[in-house]
Amino acid sequence: GLLKGDIGVVEGVHSPVITIANKGLIWHKVVVTGKAAHSSRPHLGLNAFRGAVRAASSLFDLEEELAKRRTEMEVSDDAHSHITMNIGGVCDGGTKPNTICDRFSFTVDTRVIPEMCLSEIDKLIRERVYKALTGTHYGYNIELIQKVKTAVGLSNDRMKELVGMAFSDVVGIKPRFVLAPFFSDMRYLVSAGIPTIGIGCESGLIHGDDEWVSLEGLTEMSSVMVNIARHISKSC
Structure with a gap:
């Protein structure tokens, strides 16, 4: 297929959690x-x-x-x-x-x-x-x-360990790996055989006229994604 990769990152729940599955x-x-x-x-x-x-x-x-x-x-x-x-x-x-x-x-x-x-x-x-x-x-x-269908994006313990270390290096907190109550683009990457996680920053009023996200949180999650790529590339 057109999609290939060691890991995919999509929208998720606000930290300190990492989404590894969607309802x-x-x-x-x-x-x-x-x-x-x-x-x-x-x-x-x-x-x-x-x-x-x-x-x-x-x-x-x-x-x-x-x-x-x-x-x-x-x-x-x-x-x-x-x-x-x-x-x-x-x-x-x-x-x-x-x-x-x-x-x-x-x-x-x-x-x-x-x-x-x-x-x-x-x-x-x-x-x-x-x-x-x-x-x-x-x-x-x-x-x-x-x-x-329900999408389970990450079940490999070693990959969880790498993602967890990359996350805690930036945020300073060990993340929990959770099921999200929504569905996302995770399902497309999972169907292509790509391990996938979801991360998110502080936000509010989802789907409302005044929906918002934290700019500071966006910056932090960008750093998390860079660090995840760094940890995984070193392990390959």
């Missing part, structure tokens, strides 16, 4: 259909929003159950140790305030630990929505928007 993800869009009618005669229609609420409620129950499944990998925050779901990240439906909603949709973003496969999550989501809407007059469809 997987699977995105769904649940579309519930009903029947439009004038809101003064709701008995002539079928409110798709109400059906969507039933489906979403069943998935919130599933979310609580999946949160009990925890990874054996080390994490930087206990909140990252289990499967998470974002239900309703994007919602859409209805046409006018005086019309019974005949179509309503919502998305489901599930972040998956390495110990669980994406196909199992897909099956569970479909089963829960099916049970929630069985026996009703609602129609529904579940679209698979995207799926990304």
